[in-house]
Amino acid sequence: MQKTSFQNELTISSTQQRNGASNSRKEVRKIQSWLTLFSMSHPGSATATGIDGDFGKATEQAVKNFQKAKGVAETGLVDQATFDLLSAPMRAAFLGAGQGAGLRELILTIAENHLVNRPFELIIDQQPNSGPWVRAYMDGNEGSEWFWCMGFVQAILDQAASVQGKNFKKLMPLTYSCDTVGMTGLQKGILSRYTQIRNDPSVVKPGDIFLLQQAPHDWIHAGIISAVDDDIFETIEGNTNEGGSNNGNAVLKRVRNFRKSKLDVFSIESLV
Incomplete structure (x- = not known):
């Protein structure tokens, strides 16, 4: 494929969490973006949050709400496994097997x-x-x-x-x-x-x-x-x-x- 920028949207460099020492503003924004996107198709999930790069209490609660919706441990932190769940729609869209005659x-x-x-x-x-x-x-x-x-x-x-x-x-x-x-x-x-x-x-x-x-x-x-x-x-x-x-x-x-x-x-x- 020629257009591969989607790959950058499927990973984070390190675990992100409230007041985490390894937090990256860019990575937190990616998390907040996917949380907000999830809320659009799941309006009752309470995962919509500001996209400001600050992993504070509101983002932590939004992560917990997302984890609850997905039936996984409500830790409030985002490791790659949790981010995989957040970004799953894009993974499915770009990496799903295309079929056709x-x-x-x-x-x-x-x-x-x-x-x-x-x-x-x-x-x-x-x-x-x-x-x-x-x-x-x-x-x-x-x-x-x-x-x-x-x-x-x-x-x-x-x-x-x-x-x-x-x-x-x-x-x-x-x-x-x-x-x-x-x-x-x-x-x-x-x-x-x-x-x-x-x-x-x-x-x-x-x-x-x-x-x-x-x-x-x-x-x-x-x-x-x-x-x-x-x-x-x-x-x-x-x-x-x-x-x-x-x-x-x-x-x-x-x-x-x-x-x-x-x-x-x-x-x-x-x-x-």
Whole structure:
């Protein structure tokens, strides 16, 4: 795999605990981030806490509550075994065995596997587009300016291509820019414009990438197409929300009407 920053989100350098001598602000933030992410899918767990790098009483109690929810000893400290439990969703998403008869099917099953593990961004130091999932998709980068929809798309492509011993960078450069991918598609002749797609939806196949066009050479959002119907694409996309924003906060499965939206499509066929 080319995109391996997720590995940094799966380990801590040493055991972290309340007022611990070996505490690291960076590692404590990682713990607090995963505790808060756990609370989003388990709202009654009382594990949400501030993400400030300070392992105080509140963080200790949040850890104990997490340990209780997982049925393990409520020590309040986080060793690697406890951190493995905290970061298990990312481990499952990135290291789960991809299955599929071909690259397109692999892309979809891997994207679905990420989806069910609930990737979600956090706000850290008043900066959205932050947290473990964003850093994993964006090669360690995070913060307000780091829109992560293309980072998500490329992480899925990379993971799927790697299963087949292929390099996704033969299809497109490593980038976080929808514009770069769009221009690459135009140069290679593998980007179908929305007008063409409306006339002939059969040019689009599951596993291809949609690019939301703002202007002919300006694209503001991207995602993976999982199904095609007469009027709509079903998609799996990152950095979106229930309203379809290009700067949302989660990976979601959506339905987009390509007859009403300017959705260009980048074909992955040459990598298949």
